[in-house]
Amino acid sequence: xxxxxxxxVGILFxxxxxxxxxxxxxxxxxxxxxxxxxxxLLIFVVSGLTRGAPPLIADGAKQMAGxxxxxxxxxxxxxxxxxxxxxxxxxxxxxxxxYEVVGTDDLDKMKDTDT
Amino acid sequence: xxLEVVLPILIPLTAGALSLALWRSVQLQRLVxxxxxxxxxxxxxxxxxxxxDKGFLVVEMGSWPAPFSIVLxxxxxxxxxxxxxxxxxxxxxxxxxxxxxxxxxRFGYYQLMHLLLAGVAxxxxxxxxxxxxxxxxxxxxxxxxxxxxxxxxxxxxxxxxYVTLNLFSSALFLSAVGLLYGMVGTLNMADIAQxxxxxxxxxxxxxxxxxxxxxxxxxxxxFPLFFWLPASYHTPQVAxxxxxxxxxxxxxxxxxxxxxxxxxxxxxxxxxxxxLWAAALTMLTxxxxxxxxxxxxxxxxxxIVSQIGYMLLGLALFTPLALIGGVFYIIHHIIVKxxxxxxxxxxxxxxxxxxxKDLGGVYRQxxxxxxxxxxxxxxxxxxxPLSGFFAKFVVVRATLESSEYxxxxxxxxxxxxTLYSMIKIWAEVFxxxxxxxxxxxxxxxxxxxxxxxxxxxxxxxxxxxxxxIIGLYGQPIYVLAESAAEQLMNPQLYIEAVLGGxxx
Numbered sequence: 067x068x069x070x071x072x073x074x075v076g077i078l079f080x081x082x083x084x085x086x087x088x089x090x091x092x093x094x095x096x097x098x099x100x101x102x103x104x105x106x107l108l109i110f111v112v113s114g115l116t117r118g119a120p121p122l123i124a125d126g127a128k129q130m131a132g133x134x135x136x137x138x139x140x141x142x143x144x145x146x147x148x149x150x151x152x153x154x155x156x157x158x159x160x161x162x163x164x165y166e167v168v169g170t171d172d173l174d175k176m177k178d179t180d181t
Numbered sequence: 182x183x184l185e186v187v188l189p190i191l192i193p194l195t196a197g198a199l200s201l202a203l204w205r206s207v208q209l210q211r212l213v214x215x216x217x218x219x220x221x222x223x224x225x226x227x228x229x230x231x232x233x234d235k236g237f238l239v240v241e242m243g244s245w246p247a248p249f250s251i252v253l254x255x256x257x258x259x260x261x262x263x264x265x266x267x268x269x270x271x272x273x274x275x276x277x278x279x280x281x282x283x284x285x286x287r288f289g290y291y292q293l294m295h296l297l298l299a300g301v302a303x304x305x306x307x308x309x310x311x312x313x314x315x316x317x318x319x320x321x322x323x324x325x326x327x328x329x330x331x332x333x334x335x336x337x338x339x340x341x342x343y344v345t346l347n348l349f350s351s352a353l354f355l356s357a358v359g360l361l362y363g364m365v366g367t368l369n370m371a372d373i374a375q376x377x378x379x380x381x382x383x384x385x386x387x388x389x390x391x392x393x394x395x396x397x398x399x400x401x402x403x404f405p406l407f408f409w410l411p412a413s414y415h416t417p418q419v420a421x422x423x424x425x426x427x428x429x430x431x432x433x434x435x436x437x438x439x440x441x442x443x444x445x446x447x448x449x450x451x452x453x454x455x456x457l458w459a460a461a462l463t464m465l466t467x468x469x470x471x472x473x474x475x476x477x478x479x480x481x482x483x484x485i486v487s488q489i490g491y492m493l494l495g496l497a498l499f500t501p502l503a504l505i506g507g508v509f510y511i512i513h514h515i516i517v518k519x520x521x522x523x524x525x526x527x528x529x530x531x532x533x534x535x536x537x538k539d540l541g542g543v544y545r546q547x548x549x550x551x552x553x554x555x556x557x558x559x560x561x562x563x564x565x566p567l568s569g570f571f572a573k574f575v576v577v578r579a580t581l582e583s584s585e586y587x588x589x590x591x592x593x594x595x596x597x598x599t600l601y602s603m604i605k606i607w608a609e610v611f612x613x614x615x616x617x618x619x620x621x622x623x624x625x626x627x628x629x630x631x632x633x634x635x636x637x638x639x640x641x642x643x644x645x646x647x648x649x650i651i652g653l654y655g656q657p658i659y660v661l662a663e664s665a666a667e668q669l670m671n672p673q674l675y676i677e678a679v680l681g682g683x684x685x
Contacts, residue, residue, distance in 0.1 A: 091341055098348050105355045112363030142311055146355055149318045156325055157344055164337035176338040179412045
């Protein structure tokens with residue numbers, strides 16, 4: 067399972083970087099969305115996958131019994147998803163506004179501030 | 182509970198919420214802006230005094246013991262950065278009274294400014310690596326909105342590059358945090374530092390450390406990942422430029438200082454050599470880029486890049502003297518660079534342009550303003566007895582002591598080229614006559630007087646005085662930088678302060 071997930075994470079990273087190297091600003095944002103998902107999945111995989119063992123303390127017990135899933139990575143991912151959502155929402159509004167103002171979605175035509 | 186550690190985050194957050202409640206009254210928002218940043222400065226000085234008296238200050242959120250809770254940790258480096266945040270915050274809040282276009286104030290300028298300051302202060306104080314990521318994002322989101330406020334074409338083009346590269350850097354940071362957590366099983370920086378040496382495969386730690394280096398390198402605008410900075414920093418209104426120039430890249434530098442003195446010190450030979458060459462190339466490309474520019478704020482933006490190189494150099498050499506130099510350089514740079522941007526805003530106000538060819542004649546009409554430019558400009562180039570001289574002196578001396586003669590030569594050459602850029606601005610903006618094609622010189626001649634021109638000049642004078650004080654009374658600042666560097670060189674002190682010597 068881990069190796070399959072690792073492969074998926076790798077493919078996601080590759081796809082996102084490919085998208086970010088494109089000239090269209092829409093594709094860049096798609097790349098950023100995939101990138102944030104890839105990072106979240108990576109956190110999930112590297113901290114170890116434990117199936118069917120929620121980190122709950124049984125009634126009356128003082129501590130958890132046996133091997134349980136680590137709850138912290140899930141908390142991290144939840145936080146990261148919320149942050150990524152707000153940031154990407156901004157990015158989507160930004161490209162729309164940039165398209166309105168500049169009149170193109172081609173990055174090669176947005177070089178006024180570079181020279 | 183050490184209240185002074187929490188206040189630098191709480192004050193701007195509260196002020197931001199308060200200004201949000203006062204959405205309809207721009208006047209009250211302005212008042213809140215100035216009062217809150219003044220309070221932030223006062224709180225930061227309190228924090229500085231406590232860290233000098235008592236050493237490390239640790240606050241555990243929710244009173245959970247250290248490795249399990251999110252901790253805020255203040256050492257002398259953090260306190261220095263917070264004081265600088267306070268100074269810059271106050272200067273910008275006062276300057277904004279006059280410089281902010283009215284439309285910006287009504288669309289949340291002050292709220293975003295407070296949020297940005299809270300994010301910056303949080304990043305300087307946190308002792309938890311994931312929390313650092315969260316503060317970075319708070320800061321970034323506020324900076325995105327500030328950068329695009331106004332919605333002009335150049336701002337949009339600059340913002341796309343700024344947003345894309347910074348989001349990429351954040352994703353890389355997040356991945357690195359995940360990988361590190363997978364290996365050491367903790368997020369508390371002190372705890373990570375303790376456990377990192379026991380990881381079975383030290384090569385993996387080096388890989389992760391490089392991911393952190395690239396991610397923070399993008400945020401600090403180090404070579405070769407600095408392109409977003411000169412593409413975007415000259416586009417927003419000038420108070421925003423000045424705020425970014427002073428604080429944002431320095432958060433990246435601070436993060437590099439923190440993780441590469443505390444956590445990733447197991448393969449100094451490898452990681453810090455990469456940093457060394459990145460620092461040398463950052464200095465060189467930045468200053469050469471500036472030499473080719475003829476727009477006031479773009480020259481200054483490229484100089485931010487070149488100055489970042491000196492700070493990284495201090496970290497890369499990793500000797501006590503080099504770290505002292507690096508910390509001293511950060512103190513000097515934040516004040517001087519912000520001040521130069523503020524001066525560029527005043528000349529823009531007088532002549533309505535940032536292009537050097539459209540500017541001129543300021544010396545004849547406003548000799549005191551020329552003097553106010555000259556103090557930070559010569560300080561940036563490292564002319565004694567101003568602050569930049571001592572900062573450069575310590576860094577270069579540390580470089581020579583480590584026998585890195587080539588890098589020392591680069592650092593000295595870059596100082597010379599910085600002087601060239603500053604002389605270029607001086608000659609074009611202040612010394613030459615007003616160009617003939619410039620017809621509207623009514624403000625320059627004083628025919629139109631600004632109502633609040635004191636708000637333009639007070640922060641500039643204040644920051645220039647700070648530069649003079651650092652230069653003329655350098656000893657106390659040097660001692661302060663020395664104690665900060667001493668703490669950085671002994672990560673054991675940090676670990677003990679946070680974990681309190683409890684059983685692992």
